[in-house]
Amino acid sequence: MIYLQKPDWSWRPSESVTHVHQWVKQEGKADVILFGAPLSRSSISASAASYYPEAFRKMWKGFAAYNLDERIDLTKVSVRDAGDIMMHTTNIKESHRRIEDTAESLADSKLTCMIGGDHSTTACAVRGVKKAFPYEQIGILQLDTHLDVRDPKELGPANGTPIRQLIDGGTVKGEDVVNIGLHGYFNTKELVEYADEKGIQMVTMQRARRDGLTETIQRAVKSLGHVDRIYATIDMDVLDISVAPGVPASTPGGMKSEELFEALLEIGKTERVKHIDFVCLDPQKDNHVSATVKTGVYAWLQFMTGVAMRK
Amino acid sequence: MIYLQKPDWSWRPSESVTHVHQWVKQEGKADVILFGAPLSRSSISASAASYYPEAFRKMWKGFAAYNLDERIDLTKVSVRDAGDIMMHTTNIKESHRRIEDTAESLADSKLTCMIGGDHSTTACAVRGVKKAFPYEQIGILQLDTHLDVRDPKELGPANGTPIRQLIDGGTVKGEDVVNIGLHGYFNTKELVEYADEKGIQMVTMQRARRDGLTETIQRAVKSLGHVDRIYATIDMDVLDISVAPGVPASTPGGMKSEELFEALLEIGKTERVKHIDFVCLDPQKDNHVSATVKTGVYAWLQFMTGVAMRK
Amino acid sequence: MIYLQKPDWSWRPSESVTHVHQWVKQEGKADVILFGAPLSRSSISASAASYYPEAFRKMWKGFAAYNLDERIDLTKVSVRDAGDIMMHTTNIKESHRRIEDTAESLADSKLTCMIGGDHSTTACAVRGVKKAFPYEQIGILQLDTHLDVRDPKELGPANGTPIRQLIDGGTVKGEDVVNIGLHGYFNTKELVEYADEKGIQMVTMQRARRDGLTETIQRAVKSLGHVDRIYATIDMDVLDISVAPGVPASTPGGMKSEELFEALLEIGKTERVKHIDFVCLDPQKDNHVSATVKTGVYAWLQFMTGVAMRK
Amino acid sequence: MIYLQKPDWSWRPSESVTHVHQWVKQEGKADVILFGAPLSRSSISASAASYYPEAFRKMWKGFAAYNLDERIDLTKVSVRDAGDIMMHTTNIKESHRRIEDTAESLADSKLTCMIGGDHSTTACAVRGVKKAFPYEQIGILQLDTHLDVRDPKELGPANGTPIRQLIDGGTVKGEDVVNIGLHGYFNTKELVEYADEKGIQMVTMQRARRDGLTETIQRAVKSLGHVDRIYATIDMDVLDISVAPGVPASTPGGMKSEELFEALLEIGKTERVKHIDFVCLDPQKDNHVSATVKTGVYAWLQFMTGVAMRK
Amino acid sequence: MIYLQKPDWSWRPSESVTHVHQWVKQEGKADVILFGAPLSRSSISASAASYYPEAFRKMWKGFAAYNLDERIDLTKVSVRDAGDIMMHTTNIKESHRRIEDTAESLADSKLTCMIGGDHSTTACAVRGVKKAFPYEQIGILQLDTHLDVRDPKELGPANGTPIRQLIDGGTVKGEDVVNIGLHGYFNTKELVEYADEKGIQMVTMQRARRDGLTETIQRAVKSLGHVDRIYATIDMDVLDISVAPGVPASTPGGMKSEELFEALLEIGKTERVKHIDFVCLDPQKDNHVSATVKTGVYAWLQFMTGVAMRK
Amino acid sequence: MIYLQKPDWSWRPSESVTHVHQWVKQEGKADVILFGAPLSRSSISASAASYYPEAFRKMWKGFAAYNLDERIDLTKVSVRDAGDIMMHTTNIKESHRRIEDTAESLADSKLTCMIGGDHSTTACAVRGVKKAFPYEQIGILQLDTHLDVRDPKELGPANGTPIRQLIDGGTVKGEDVVNIGLHGYFNTKELVEYADEKGIQMVTMQRARRDGLTETIQRAVKSLGHVDRIYATIDMDVLDISVAPGVPASTPGGMKSEELFEALLEIGKTERVKHIDFVCLDPQKDNHVSATVKTGVYAWLQFMTGVAMRK
Ligand SMILES: [Ca+2]
Ligand SMILES: [Ca+2]
Ligand SMILES: [Ca+2]
Ligand SMILES: [Ca+2]
Ligand SMILES: [Ca+2]
Numbered sequence A, B, C, D, E, F: 001m002i003y004l005q006k007p008d009w010s011w012r013p014s015e016s017v018t019h020v021h022q023w024v025k026q027e028g029k030a031d032v033i034l035f036g037a038p039l040s041r042s043s044i045s046a047s048a049a050s051y052y053p054e055a056f057r058k059m060w061k062g063f064a065a066y067n068l069d070e071r072i073d074l075t076k077v078s079v080r081d082a083g084d085i086m087m088h089t090t091n092i093k094e095s096h097r098r099i100e101d102t103a104e105s106l107a108d109s110k111l112t113c114m115i116g117g118d119h120s121t122t123a124c125a126v127r128g129v130k131k132a133f134p135y136e137q138i139g140i141l142q143l144d145t146h147l148d149v150r151d152p153k154e155l156g157p158a159n160g161t162p163i164r165q166l167i168d169g170g171t172v173k174g175e176d177v178v179n180i181g182l183h184g185y186f187n188t189k190e191l192v193e194y195a196d197e198k199g200i201q202m203v204t205m206q207r208a209r210r211d212g213l214t215e216t217i218q219r220a221v222k223s224l225g226h227v228d229r230i231y232a233t234i235d236m237d238v239l240d241i242s243v244a245p246g247v248p249a250s251t252p253g254g255m256k257s258e259e260l261f262e263a264l265l266e267i268g269k270t271e272r273v274k275h276i277d278f279v280c281l282d283p284q285k286d287n288h289v290s291a292t293v294k295t296g297v298y299a300w301l302q303f304m305t306g307v308a309m310r311k
């Protein structure tokens, strides 16, 4: 964890714990470890997703640590903010290595939440987890508009390649990847053919909507019944562009926020999910009411509500 | 009504009556009395909801006085715009008193529509109605993301407190309040406990969506079967942030505009609803196509369509 | 086709054909002919919809020529971009004449797609088709928030009048027009009465949503069973304002993008649809992430997917 | 004046006269006649300058009718708002004819102010004035980034052609036109050559800045010493893009607002200036604080201050 | 100082001191005491200037604690951030009392900087200083577009009244007030007459520009030669709207940022200036690059540079 | 030049040559070679300056190839657009190498214009030139708010380090660098000390404004009298934030656009300037009227006007 450093600023300590910024601890033991991976210069198109960990934390104050739908008090789960991984300014390979090392060192926490950064960070984090548990089989539960199987030989370890890095590198098997949220015209024919060949399970947005998101997640988890641990990765561009203006690659025809929230509650409830990340949200592209960052915090809290219901 | 004054500007009088600005009268008797309560310096967070009555009226021209879905000609109902309550620039207590007095003086109209302003104005208006009908039991039908039961001892008569003001002040019983649209992480545990204790009926957004909005309103009205008159209060922050950027406290996970429209049609149809208000819409925060103000006018017209169907 | 000219700029020619800008040809024979009608000074309210053909083409690069939902490779259909009709700077009547002439000259293509421009262009295009096929009966399948039957005697050939131009001019019969997507308060009583009188089939948004869009289109097509060819016209203001900020007349309560996409897939599949246009999208009013233009391209691709499924 | 109609709405009448909206009269005799020419479909590029007369009037309330710099009470001059010229929706030639007729009928007022609309309206207005005073020689004092001498044979009576219309049509002599504010790369070589040939006096922005705006106007007026009346036309695109985002054709390197204000004070003082117009400001393109519309009102008030100093 | 509390969040402590956020201390003795007065519900028009203290502090990180123009190392002056005055949510009078008490208790610091909040806070702060030094004569050096002498009997202690409160209340003499930056049409005739009557020294923006800002400040200070201490109050609406979109009342024709910076350097150098405040900057209205907040921090640093040069 | 490729799209070829997009050639010999270096993932803060070459070319159409101020026809100089250097998606070092190679291969052109990209590209380009002319002494004429002498050992070859890379690497001598436009609080004390130590000539914005920009450039050129060739590098963040919202690091207190234009005309006239670049303009951060990109094109045309005056 030598690369983790505290954020530039911190919330004033508080006696009472009613809101999220008062609930998340800066120090000590915790059920859940949260950390930022502020890297997005590895993104194919220009992105400021590296600023999301900071924007995410700044938005905490507007949220109570209590879920009214489920009548769940989140404070029964403990969370520690371990800070951000220090990134190199110009050496992307070095930054990726630090993410991998950090993920490895944190992998035996009960639960880790990584806040990206772009989607290239996921490949590093999964490799780190794999190093920590070399004999475990890792399944990937991916919410994404894209397959992320573009060729690293061409792009390097960019944000279009993480799933292919993991499959071609032997870290994860193709059939242990479930991708939910694909739709429309955002993956070329040859990428779909690669995915078919490798056995990636593709669940289109239409299919997921027809079945319901809870059911969809349950089926996906069941189909990963044989893996030892599940790494859930939430590319926020799975969201529809009307609810996620602040995600550069969000598209029309995507997932609605309430669908994402339903999915994340179910993911949170799933015992075998030990790791999650949220990537590709660029706060500089958000609209004037910060709708996307608010959606990002809400999404994480849905996952945490599910976790609180595990107990 | 001594505090009511005409708005700064008015629409050119017209012979034909095809659009809303031609239908709403400036003078004379009418079935429905509309008035503005342009106060939002009582809002906890900075708000320009005080500008909504003006923005609301300016948007009328873009709407026909005819509902195509229901094939209803709205002009069969008469509406008078009584103008805005003059507010004191710095004395919030005085402004609140004027709202209460005005609401009292207008309370025996067939139907009143108050255009806020922030949600603190509702407490005043309900107290005014209560003064006019001291022996009647008033029920509150509230669409809101929040319970509005924060403590006035701490905040004064701010927009986070109106329901608690009314309950603690004996104007309304807790069990005569139905709140529809609650969700997520926007009410602390202790506020929910207060609401439980006082018997406030809480209908989450998820529950309302599952049952359908028409059904939800019908059930709410039925549960208020014993009250003499129903005061409906529509906090526009019940709407999802993607459809209501111009409401400072709107959130992800909220009500969709078509759900609000469905609910308001049903509320309009309900005979016992004698008063309604629309609050917390800040036109200065709206987006460049005025989506929220347009939604606000549409919402009011849905209510008016329901009223026209009463006859 | 003497009025057609190439756009100001063009995409770099490419060997591989994976994305839309590589698929659409500049020259040669093709199943589908695409052309722009960049005219919007005929719009009642100020509009820059004349810039949509250019914005539409510039957005192609972000879309793959492969539909993942239906597993359809679009490149099996050939498309040629015939360029834009040159418009007169100040003589609207002359511009309209050029559209009519162009539509006539292209009418015997297997399929034509006109990219507007405002809705006044549709009246010209349908008249052009009628001239090419004087003995055929033309049906209109219109997705619109408005009836477009305002009186040309009052407004001239503006964008509020095309359907009335066609009916009063004898080009199309009232009962051969199906309008889908009407809702709320955007058509006056007298216009609805005109439509009733002429036998225009009005399908409200609520009805279409209840029946499902696929079913709605199928019924509409069936009700036009007797016509020889169907001209589909998509006024993008049928969309809800939250998904189409870049359409000046979009409203709350409108069609959702996924509903439009479903409808267009079905329209694309319909053999008798020989012509389609997309109108009234003003790229200058779009939001900072170009959500509306992206939705416009997606919508067209849904239609093209349906066309590819015809074969 | 048969084409003039009152605006859609009007300010509430007031006893006291401290602000501009209270000072401008709706009826009766006045020193200055103000009227709107809401036409911009004649603009080469899409423009909503037709909405400027309305936006201009709505902004009045924010301005006192007192100039503090000069210690001038504007209310000593009387102004009447004669309303807007009704425009045809699609027949630009007809709309132009109405402007010409109206300008002719108002030409014998002490002073007229036309609020455009795009710059094509100026050609009409000057022709109208010429009809009213056929034996007078008219000089044009133009503030503009452009020469406006493009060929009407090619574009029709569009906003790039008014000066050429007037010169080629014999209404005004080339040497009786002074253009101030030209700079940079916004006029092609051939247009400059036309201007040279016709004797148009071109004063670049750099030259005007070096000499001072007051001095520049005085020299321009002197150079028009032989004409009978001066028509001043202010194309707001003369302003720098940083102070006039709401003018579609504003550019870097343009006039600063304080320079425009200085020029207009001097123009206002000039007895022989009998007519002025302000054109090409598109309120839909203005920024979120309405900086350009505010600048437009300020500019007009500077002119009016000068007029008040004439007396 | 019992009403002062730390801000919600704080910068991470740092070893090195190169930037402003590292230089400003949270504790201990200091030459300069900085504190926030986050009150703007007393503003006539809706304002979120109450959020400026937080926005001001968040922007520090982007500024070095070194002035390159003057080659001055700011760290030779010590500054302590005493936090924000806690405001009452709805009782404006109480909030004003707290500002007055706090200003009194801090008045014997070498130098105080109050970050508003709206301009009503200045009246409180000056009264607090007067209480601390009842036998001293206080001069006001005001940079403002407005005189701020509207009648508190009408508006209460709103932001349009502070100077009149102080004069009518006997805290300050009219002739001990110098207002710099007045221009145009933003003060009614009667307010100017009040100012004349009370002997307020009015320096228009034009005059100040002609003389140069350094010279203007020196003259103003000289004209206050007889007072014991000078309270400088910077209403950020003195700035031109093109450089200060985030100030609700900024206007065209105002001060340029470089002029404000020049003025503040000179004010900073002036020994007798013991207090300064910066008011009326509303960060919610700022543009997408935070130009106004950046200008606000720069302005304060210019003052601090002047202070550093005093030594 | 093996790394140069044509842009994704190109302007339609044209017979007449009146505007910039018609003047710049795609092929053949030319006096001036223009090329893009679309790299900004090397920027310290997130930047999309990599999109500037494309945005720059798209804006050409709005500019005539004729300078009215100087009455210069630009077409007498020939310019070829050599396209963009292909960048590696994730390997910054490799991308930098390609820039260096390309700059070397083009260095013997009469004049090269590189369109960045961020300021890290300048270090590469200068090294490339040095390789081509190893025995020539290169002077740097830098317009910038920053010294760009942060330590590459810490940041790698990021955009804060180019001048230091060149000095420490022995490519350029410190005393052969003139930096114009420094001001305020954007360079720490230690960086200024480094610059002093190395003999960098620092001309503050205030000094340059006092002397006039033409004079300032002439003096700078004179002070570089001993060098063999001058490389001019224009960091667009030298501009004031009010005229350059689309430059992430632009600040208040910066250069005005007309000052930049004056400087560039003079730089263009200077025979010994053989290379120029324009960097750090991020079109994604520009405002809704593209003010910054327009300023960027204007700036380049001023330079070209100067070049045309060389002959
Ligand atoms: Ca993705
Ligand atoms: Ca992804
Ligand atoms: Ca509420
Ligand atoms: Ca609420
Ligand atoms: Ca239509």
Ligand SMILES: [Ca+2]
Pocket: C144, C145, C146, C235, C237, C238, C249
């Ligand atoms: Ca329509």
Ligand SMILES: [Ca+2]
Pocket: D119, D144, D146, D148, D159, D235
């Ligand atoms: Ca013009």
Ligand SMILES: [Ca+2]
Pocket: D144, D145, D146, D235, D237, D238, D249
């Ligand atoms: Ca012009």
Ligand SMILES: [Ca+2]
Pocket: E119, E144, E146, E148, E159, E235
């Ligand atoms: Ca003030």
Ligand SMILES: [Ca+2]
Pocket: E144, E145, E146, E235, E237, E238, E249
């Ligand atoms: Ca002020």
Ligand SMILES: [Ca+2]
Pocket: F144, F145, F146, F235, F237, F238, F249
């Ligand atoms: Ca820089």
Ligand SMILES: [Ca+2]
Pocket: F119, F144, F146, F148, F159, F235
């Ligand atoms: Ca630099």
